[in-house]
Amino acid sequence: MSFLKFESLTKKFGDFVAVRDMSLDIEKGEFISLLGPSGCGKTTTLQMVAGLLTPTSGKISLDGKDITETPPNERGLGIVFQTYALFPHMTAIENVSFGLEMRGVAKAERIERASNALEQVKLGQFMNRYPKQMSGGQRQRVALARALVIGPPVLLLDEPLSNLDAKLREEMRLELRILQQDIGVTTVLVTHDQEEALSMSDRIVVMKQGDISQIAAPLELYERPTNTFVSDFVGKTNLLKGEVTDNNQVSVNGIKFEVDTKMHKQGTRIDLSIRPEKFRMSNDKKGQEVRVDASIFLGASWLYSVSSDLGQLFVTQPNTGTAGYSKGDIAWLDWQKGALTLFEEAAS
Amino acid sequence: MSTSQVKKVPYLLTTPGVLFFALLLGAPMVMTFLLSLHSYDFNTGIQTDWTIANYIEVLGDPYFQKIFARTFGLSLLVTVICILIGVPEAYVLSRLSSKWRSIFLLIVLGPLLISVVVRTLGWALFFGGNGVLTMISQALGFGDEPVSLMFTFTGMTIALVHVLVPFMVISVWASLQKIDPQSEDAGLSLGASKMTVLRRITLPQAMPGILSGSIIVFALTASAFATPAIIGGRRLKVVATAAYDEYLSTLNWPLGAAIAVILLLANILIIVSYNKVIERRFANIFE
Ligand SMILES: Nc1ncnc2c1ncn2[C@@H]1O[C@H](COP(=O)(O)OP(=O)(O)OP(=O)(O)O)[C@@H](O)[C@H]1O
Ligand SMILES: [Mg+2]
Numbered sequence: 129m130s131f132l133k134f135e136s137l138t139k140k141f142g143d144f145v146a147v148r149d150m151s152l153d154i155e156k157g158e159f160i161s162l163l164g165p166s167g168c169g170k171t172t173t174l175q176m177v178a179g180l181l182t183p184t185s186g187k188i189s190l191d192g193k194d195i196t197e198t199p200p201n202e203r204g205l206g207i208v209f210q211t212y213a214l215f216p217h218m219t220a221i222e223n224v225s226f227g228l229e230m231r232g233v234a235k236a237e238r239i240e241r242a243s244n245a246l247e248q249v250k251l252g253q254f255m256n257r258y259p260k261q262m263s264g265g266q267r268q269r270v271a272l273a274r275a276l277v278i279g280p281p282v283l284l285l286d287e288p289l290s291n292l293d294a295k296l297r298e299e300m301r302l303e304l305r306i307l308q309q310d311i312g313v314t315t316v317l318v319t320h321d322q323e324e325a326l327s328m329s330d331r332i333v334v335m336k337q338g339d340i341s342q343i344a345a346p347l348e349l350y351e352r353p354t355n356t357f358v359s360d361f362v363g364k365t366n367l368l369k370g371e372v373t374d375n376n377q378v379s380v381n382g383i384k385f386e387v388d389t390k391m392h393k394q395g396t397r398i399d400l401s402i403r404p405e406k407f408r409m410s411n412d413k414k415g416q417e418v419r420v421d422a423s424i425f426l427g428a429s430w431l432y433s434v435s436s437d438l439g440q441l442f443v444t445q446p447n448t449g450t451a452g453y454s455k456g457d458i459a460w461l462d463w464q465k466g467a468l469t470l471f472e473e474a475a476s
Numbered sequence: 477m478s479t480s481q482v483k484k485v486p487y488l489l490t491t492p493g494v495l496f497f498a499l500l501l502g503a504p505m506v507m508t509f510l511l512s513l514h515s516y517d518f519n520t521g522i523q524t525d526w527t528i529a530n531y532i533e534v535l536g537d538p539y540f541q542k543i544f545a546r547t548f549g550l551s552l553l554v555t556v557i558c559i560l561i562g563v564p565e566a567y568v569l570s571r572l573s574s575k576w577r578s579i580f581l582l583i584v585l586g587p588l589l590i591s592v593v594v595r596t597l598g599w600a601l602f603f604g605g606n607g608v609l610t611m612i613s614q615a616l617g618f619g620d621e622p623v624s625l626m627f628t629f630t631g632m633t634i635a636l637v638h639v640l641v642p643f644m645v646i647s648v649w650a651s652l653q654k655i656d657p658q659s660e661d662a663g664l665s666l667g668a669s670k671m672t673v674l675r676r677i678t679l680p681q682a683m684p685g686i687l688s689g690s691i692i693v694f695a696l697t698a699s700a701f702a703t704p705a706i707i708g709g710r711r712l713k714v715v716a717t718a719a720y721d722e723y724l725s726t727l728n729w730p731l732g733a734a735i736a737v738i739l740l741l742a743n744i745l746i747i748v749s750y751n752k753v754i755e756r757r758f759a760n761i762f763e
Contacts, residue, residue, distance in 0.1 A: 180661050200664040207665045213658035217680040217761050226676075227666035258760045278666065 131156035131314055132177070132282055137186035139172050146172040148338040150186070154316070159308055161317045161325035164335035165361065170318040171210070173335075174284050177316065179203050190281060201230075206275030206313075210286045212267045214259040220246060220270045221255040227278040245277040246270070248307070265296045272304070276311065283308070285317040289324060301327050322362045326350060334358050356471050359401040366441045368400040378470070380438055383416070388465050392472060399471045404431070404444040406467035409453070415462035418443075420453045436461070505740075512733035522730060530734035540718070540735070544742075547714040550629070550704075551697040554636045558693045561637065562644030563686060567678070569645070570652040584645050592639060596706045599635040600626065603707065627711040635703045640696055644689040651685025652678075684762055687754050691747055698743050715739045 130153035137150040147169040154160050162170045175181040177188060179200035188196050195203055214223050225242035233241070246255055249269035259267055268288060275283060288304070289297045305328045308315050319325050325332045326346040334341040334349070334357075342349060342358045353359035360367060370380035372392045377384055378400060392398060408415075409432070418434035418441065430452040432443040443461065445452065453459055512530055515523045534540045569580055587595060602608045603625035610622045625631030655678065663673040701716040708714060713721070715735060722732030 178661075178665055180664070200661070201667050201669060203665070204667065205665060207662065209658045209662060211656055211658050213656055213662040215659055215662070215677055215681075217683070226663070226668075230667035230672070260762070261760055274662075274666070 130154055131158075131191055132316070133187075133189045134173075134177075135187040135189075137173070137176060137188065138184050139169070139176060139181060140184045145338050147176070150338075150340060152333060152340070152343070154314060156314055157312045159305070159315045159317065159328060159330045161319055161329040161332045162335055163319055163322060163325040163332050163362070164341075166320055167337075168335045169338040170320070170335060171286055174207075174286055174316060174318050177282070178205055178207050178284055204278065204280055206278060206280030206283045208268075208271045208275050208283075208285045208288045210288070210290065212259075212271040212288075212291075214267055214270055214274070216259050219256050219258055220251060220262070223259070223270055224274045224277050227274060231278065241277055242273075245273040248276075249273045264291050264293075265300065268292065268300065272307075276307075276313070281314065283313045283315045285315065287319055287321075288317075290319070290321070297324075304328065326362070332362075334361065353401070353469060354471075356399045356401065359469060359471070363403060364442060364444075365401045365403050368402070368438060370398055370400050372396045372398060383437055385468075386465050387468050387470060392470060396472055401469040401471070402463060402467055404442040405429075406463050407441075407443045407445075408462045409443055409445050409459050410462065411459060413460055415460045418459055418461055420455055420457045420459065423452055423454050425452065434459070434461070508733045509737055511730055512737050514730045516728045516730045530731050531738070533731065534734050534738060543713050543715055543718045544738075546629075546712070547698055547716075547739075548742075550632065550636070550714060551694045553633055554640060554697045555690050555694045557633065557637045558641050558644040559686060559690060562641050562689065563648050563679075563682070565641070566645045566648035566652055566682075566685075567674075569649055585642050587638065588642050592702045593706070595639060596635055596703045599631070599638070599703075600706055603631045626707065627709050629708075629712060632704055632707045632712060632714075635707050636697055636700060639700075639703060640693045643692045643696065644686075647689030647692060648682055648685040651682050655681045684754070684758060687750075691750060695743055695747055698746075699739065 132154040134150050134152040137147060137152075138145065139147040150173065152160075162173060164170055172181060176183050179195070179198060183196060186196075187194060190203075215226065218226065221239065221242050224245050225238045228238040228241060243252070243255060246252060246269075249272055251266060251269050251273065254262060254266060254270075257266075259270070262270070268291070272288070285304075289300050292300060301324060308328075317325070317328060326349075329346055331343060331345055332349050333343050336357050342354050344352070349358065350363055353362060356367060359365050368380045370378045372394050373379045373384060374394065376386055376388070378387050378398060380400060387400075409418075416436055416438060418436040420432050420434050421440075422433040424431040425447075426444075427447065429447055430445045432445070432453060434441050434443055441461070511522075513526050513528065515525055515527050515529055517523060565584065569577055569584070572580060600607075604610075605622040605624040605626070607624070609625065613623045614620060625634070659681070660673050660677055663677040664670070668676065699716055700714070701720065704712070704714040705717050705720070708717065710717075710721070716739070719732045719735040719739070722728050722735060726732075
C-alpha cells in the first residue's frame with residue numbers, strides 16, 4: 129500500500145487551473161521529484177501536501193489516513209522552503225529546536241537533539257550564529273536540520289538547492305541523497321533542474337501546466353520519454369520532424385532511415401528525438417555527412433553544433449584526450465537504431 | 477577634469493543644501509543657545525553678560541523639574557499606548573487584501589492630512605465641560621455632572637495618541653512588509669499554532685519597526701506644542717509650553733531659551749542612547 133497518496137488532486141486559482149486531476153502513489157522511503165518548468169504547479173502541489181493550500185478538490189492521504197483537511201501544524205511534515213524561511217531572530221540551534229519546543233520536548237533534550245541534527249549536516253561549529261551570519265549553503269543545511277529534527281514522516285523540499293552555486297549544488301545533491309537514504313524518510317522534491325531530479329530521485333514526476341506528463345525512474349525517463357515535452361525537457365535532445373514512409377522506416381527532409389518501432393501507421397507525421405551523446409562522430413564516411421559550425425570544449429566532453437541535410441544538430445562526444453573537430457571540418461554521424469525515439473506529432 | 481577637481485564636485489553640489497540648513501536651522505539654534513547664556517532683568521531686559529545661571533535655575537527649580545518629569549512621563553505613556561494600538565493595527569492592515577488595505581491605510585493616515593491645531597480643537601470640543609463627552613455621559617445616566625477631560629493628563633494623552641499613532645503604524649507596517657511570509661508557514665509546519673507563530677515569529681521580526689516607531693513617537697511627544705497648549709493649557713504645562721510662556725508671558729527670553737536647549741539635549745541623549753542599544757541588539761539579525 130502506498131504511504132503518501134494523491135487522488136485527483138486539483139487546485140484552481142479563480143478560473144486558472146494550477147494543478148489538474150493529479151493522482152500519485154508514493155511508497156514509504158521513496159524519493160520522488162516533481163520536475164517541470166516554472167509555473168507548472170510544483171510548488172502548489174507541495175503546498176497542498178504541506179497543508180498551506182487547500183485543494184479545490186481531491187484527496188491526500190498519509191499512511192492510510194485522509195489528511196486533506198488537517199491543518200499544517202498538525203501534519204508534522206518537514207518542509208524546506210525555497211527561500212529557506214529561517215527565523216532571522218533566532219540562532220541556528222534556536223531555529224532547529226523550535227519544532228521540538230512546539231512538541232513539548234524538555235529543554236536539555238531539545239538542545240541535545242538539535243545539536244545532533246546540526247552535527248549531522250556538518251554545522252557543529254555554527255550553532256550560535258544567526259542566519260544573516262551564515263552563507264547560503266549553511267542556511268540551507270540549517271533549514272534541512274530544522275525539518276528533519278522533528279522526525280517527520282515525509283520531507284518536502286521546494287527547490288532547496290536553487291540558491292546555491294553550481295559546485296556546492298552538486299555536493300549538496302549527493303549529501304542530501306545519502307542523508308535521505310540513511311534516515312529512510314519519504315521525500316518529495318520540487319525542482320525545475322532536470323539534472324537534480326535525475327541524480328537524486330527514485331522516481332520522477334514530470335509536470336506540464338498542471339498535468340502529469342510522465343512518471344518514471346530516472347534512467348527510464350531519460351531513455352524512453354513518452355512525449356516530446358519530456359524528451360526535450362529532460363536532458364538535451366535533437367528534435368526532428370518526419371513522416372513514417374514504410375514499415376520500420378521514416379523520412380526526414382527526404383532522408384530515410386531505419387527505426388525500431390512498428391507502432392506507427394504509414395504516413396503518420398512524427399517527431400523524432402535523438403540525444404546528442406547517442407551519435408558517433410567519425411571520419412570514416414559512414415552515416416550522415418555533417419559540417420561542424422561550432423565546437424565547444426567542456427572538459428569531460430566536446431559539444432558540437434553541426435549542420436546537415438537533416439537540419440541543425442547538437443552532438444556531444446567524450447573527450448578522449450585528442451583534439452576534437454573544429455569549425456568548418458566535415459565529419460560523419462552514425463547512430464544505433466534504438467537511439468531514436470519516435471512520437472506521433474501532437475494534434476495541435 | 478583633474479582628480480582634485482572631481483573630488484570637489486560632491487562638496488560643491490551639497491553646498492546649497494548645507495547653506496540652507498545652516499542658515500535656517502543652525503543659526504536659530506546657535507542664537508537660542510547664545511541667548512540662554514545671558515541673564516535677564518525685569519526692568520532693563522536682556523543683559524550682555526555671560527552666565528549659566530538660567531540652566532542652574534531650570535535644573536534646580538522644583539517647578540521646572542515637575543514640568544520636565546511630566547513631559548517625559550507623558551512621552552513614555554503616549555509611546556506605550558501607541559505601541560499597544562499601532563502594532564495590532566499595522567498587523568491587521570498587513571493581512572488585508574490589497575483593495576481593503578489601501579482604503580484602511582488612507583483612513584489610518586487620514587489624520588495626518590488635517591492640521592494638528594484643527595484636530596486638537598476638535599478634541600477640545602469633545603472633551604469640554606459641555607462637550608460631546610458630557611452629553612454621552614448624561615444620556616447614559618451617569619448623572620448630570622459635566623464630565624471634562626480638558627486640562628487633564630488623560631485628555632492630553634488621548635489627543636496626542638490620536639495624532640501620533642499613524643507614525644507607529646507606518647513604521648511597524650514597513651517592517652512587517654519585509655518579513656518573509658514563508659517563515660510564518662515554516663512556523664506552522666513545525667507545529668506552532670497561529671497565535672504562537674504571531675508571538676514567536678512575526679512580532680520579533682517586526683521589532684525594528686516597533687522600536688523606530690517608538691523613537692519617532694517619543695521625540696514628537698516630548699517636543700509637542702499645539703496639543704498640550706490647547707488641551708493642557710496653563711494648568712498642565714509641558715516643556716514646550718513652558719518655554720513658550722517664558723518667552724511670551726514673562727518675557728524672560730534667556731530662561732525660555734535655556735528650557736528649550738535642555739529639552740533638545742535631553743531628547744537627543746535619550747534617542748541616541750536608545751538607538752545604540754537597538755543597534756547592538758539587532759546588528760546580527762537584521763540588515
Ligand atoms: N495565489 C495564487 N493566485 C493565483 N495564481 C497563483 C497563485 N499561486 C500560484 N499561482 C499560479 O499557479 C501556477 C503554478 O504556480 P506554482 O507556484 O505552483 O509554480 P511552480 O511550478 O512552483 O513554478 P516555479 O518553478 O517558478 O516555482 C502559476 O502559473 C502561478 O501563476
Ligand atoms: Mg515554485
